[in-house]
Amino acid sequence: MRPHRTSEPSARVAPPRPAVRRALAALSLSVLLSSLGTSIANVGLPTLAEAFGASFQEVQWIVLAYLLAITALIVSAGRLGDVLGRRRLLLAGILLFTAASVLCGVAPTLPLLIAARAAQGLGAAVMMALTMAFVGETVPKAKTGSAMGLLGTMSAIGTALGPSLGGVLIAGFGWRALFLVNVPLGLLTLLLAHRHLPADRSGPTADRVRFDHAGTLLLALTLAAYALAMTLGRGGFGTLNAALLVAAACGAGLFARVEARAAAPLIRLRTLRDPRLGGGLAASALVSTVMMTTLVVGPFYLARTLGLREALVGLVLSVGPLVAALTGVPAGRGADRFGAPRMTVAGLIAMAAGATALSVLPERFGVAGYVAPVVVITAGYAVFQAANNTAVMADVPADRRGVVSGMLNLSRNLGLVSGASVMGAVFALASATADVATAHPEAVATGMRITFAAAAALIVTALVIALAAAASRRADTQGEDPAAPREASAPGAPGRAAGRHGGSR
Structure with a gap:
């Protein structure tokens, strides 16, 4: 395994195979949970509309809130992991996802359910952003492709399982089970990640205190505007969609300008070339x-x-x-x-x-x-x-x-x-x-x-x-x-x- 830092000889030694497998199990469950959260709620929208006496346009925010949180915050979550430490942030993300799942399951009103789904999406953004980053720290270099393939498999399983599992849960236990099913899985993932993911490495103090707050806020707002422009209207494209798209374009230009001047940019734009x-x-x-x-x-x-x-x-x-x-x-x-x-x-x-x-x-x-x-x-x-x-x-x-x-x-x-x-x-x-x-x-x-x-x-x-x-x-x-x-x-x-x-x- 290639070392992260040449000053750490111990990092050259690949971790024992059982430790790699347990770490991969934690990462795989993280991917499964986040992809399951994306697909499981769609099947329940008609039931939720009836339960809350709401229109489809209102209950679709149960799905949109989750999607928007992931889209707007996933890059910032990844950078925050680089700055604060990936292990501690991933554990916080899993804990947030699990706690938000409980709140979704007990939400008495639609606005509270939507807010809890947004919090769940924030936890999912952290989990999705950091799982691939952990592969380089937990898997020997010669097995990187296999680990990436496994994570892709778990994502596909979560996406495919969501609608069918959601239908079974609604029929047997009601809509609240759509979200409460994540709780035992989340606790298991938290336990595995806490016990088997490698500890965060200490880095230079300057690298760990600098964070691009302005770039983070601009990128989040830009991505949220774009995602809303592409999803609102159920396939139609009206004045609101156009205004959001223009706002996203302006936000992207402003973001590029801010990043070019930032001392520690969120995204180093020159690397995209x-x-x-x-x-x-x-x-x-x-x-x-x-x-x-x-x-x-x-x-x-x-x-x-x-x-x-x-x-x-x-x-x-x-x-x-x-x-x-x-x-x-x-x-x-x-x-x-x-x-x-x-x-x-x-x-x-x-x-x-x-x-x-x-x-x-x-x-x-x-x-x-x-x-x-x-x-x-x-x-x-x-x-x-x-x-x-x-x-x-x-x-x-x-x-x-x-x-x-x-x-x-x-x-x-x-x-x-x-x-x-x-x-x-x-x-x-x-x-x-x-x-x-x-x-x-x-x-x-x-x-x-x-x-x-x-x-x-x-x-x-x-x-x-x-x-x-x-x-x-x-x-x-x-x-x-x-x-x-x-x-x-x-x-x-x-x-x-x-x-x-x-x-x-």
Whole structure:
């Protein structure tokens, strides 16, 4: 395992395997809880509207509050972990998530439930931001891809399990069980994290007291404005959405100006010009946009064009998360064996092929023509996610892992938010109808074909970005002293090339 600091010889020794497994169990449960919190509440919105005597527009804030808290605060949470110590902040995040789950479960009014969900989202932002950052401290470098794949698997399981588990809990115990189910899982996660995650390393005092408060506030407000612009209106885009989008653009410009002058910036903007980091973040956002497209467009096509009943639609839609759950760990092992950049490209090629097939095959082969391309897209996504996360995090200094991990998660969240809005609008325009839910089956089929052709174009764009990043990495490797790559390839060698290009071998 590559040391975090050359002045700490003990860090060169990989931790014992049982300790790694227990630490990974804590990180995996953190990812599972945060993804479960995202998906489990959606199924309960009709029940919650009835319980509180509220409209759909009012109860949708139960979902929006959680999403907004994560989107607005995830980068700041990662940076705060770098400054204050990742272990203590992760423990605080798990504790906050668990306590907020209790408050959600006992909330007597809708405003209190929404406030508790926002607090739960803050805890989830900390958990999501810091789990990937901990991989570099708990897992030997040769197993980084496998660990990233495992975290991706747990995220997919949480996303897939949410709707079905939520339905069972509502039917058996009522809506409060949607949130109280997190309590025992949260306490178990807290116990494992407290006992098995490595202690925070002490750093220079100056690094630990400087925090970019102005940048943090500006970024949070900017991201919140963007997320609201993309989610309010249930697919419509009115004056409020436009005003929020303008506010987000102005906030982004002001944030860039503040960061350029900050002594200890939240995000070092010059690092985003590096194709390996900036390219990895951009590709992640594009890929997540396409994955959300399958969730937005798929149900309409299956129900309206293929005529499937609701139960069968749910069964077909569960194929994607199931494939992601089964593919995550093997994908991570592939990144360890063949190199993260190479597997990133392979995953994107598979996704491009699957998206192209999804635009033409369902019309000819029905359900089978839909399921087969979705399997290819989802498997490619699992490969890409494990490899891209490994490649991006491999080159990050120890004192910036939290913020970069937060940025990776943010790029994924922004892709999901944008995909639901932008690709949903593309689908509606391509279907040439004001209400897709009542559109003619042939119009929906046309919308499906055009939307996934656009999705394939997005993946090709991500592929170009990934190839440019791989070329940049090779150029840097060739620019090193010729002995350095050979040193780094030896087992356990902590050479300079390993520090800079650990994800490229």
